[in-house]
Amino acid sequence: MxxxxxxxxxxxxxxxxxxxxxxxxxxxxxxxxxxxxxxxxxxxxxxxxxxxxxxxxxxxSNERFCEAYVHARCQRGYGPQRLCQELRERGVAEYLIDSILRDEAYDWNELARKTFCKRFPEGVAREPRERARQLRFMQYRGFAGYEVD
CATH class of the missing domain: 1.10.10.10 (Winged helix-like DNA-binding domain superfamily/Winged helix DNA-binding domain)
Incomplete structure (x- = not known):
């Protein structure tokens, strides 16, 4: 064959x-x-x-996978919405995703701020077009709804 x-x-x-x-x-x-x-x-x-x-x-263990995956992806600047989607695609149960992402060990607002500052050291853009680009980047990374002003 x-x-x-x-x-x-x-x-x-x-x-x-x-x-x-x-x-x-x-x-x-x-x-x-x-x-x-x-x-x-x-x-x-x-x-x-x-x-x-x-x-x-x-x-x-799906639980062990989930913990390791979230930890590794957080280190690379990915947020909860993106991680939730990726974990679903890998067959992780919804209750397990919620449990891991709600863990107090993860400060999503702080991670959003660090991710934004690393990518945009100049800060929040004043031009609407550039600001829209910044927001798209943050949404792509999984931080929709997190303010970094």
């Missing part, structure tokens, strides 16, 4: 080994890991069982 990179993941051991290799690189959500293993032609019946086992063993 063309485009196939070798045998698929047809045994529980092969699925688990590949999953652990992926998890050793970084945290994944269950959905991300499932997609990656299916791309590697994992047998779907066996895949669900192995994903359940990984969760039971504490090796696969």
């Amino acid at each position: 063309f485009g196939r990179k070798g045998p698929g993941l047809e045994t529980p051991v092969a699925i688990r080994r590949t999953a652990l290799d992926l998890l050793a690189r970084r945290e994944h959500t269950r959905l991300e890991l499932q997609r990656k293993l299916l791309q590697r032609e994992a047998v779907s019946d066996l895949l669900e069982v192995e994903l359940d086992r990984l969760e039971e063993d504490g090796l696969l």
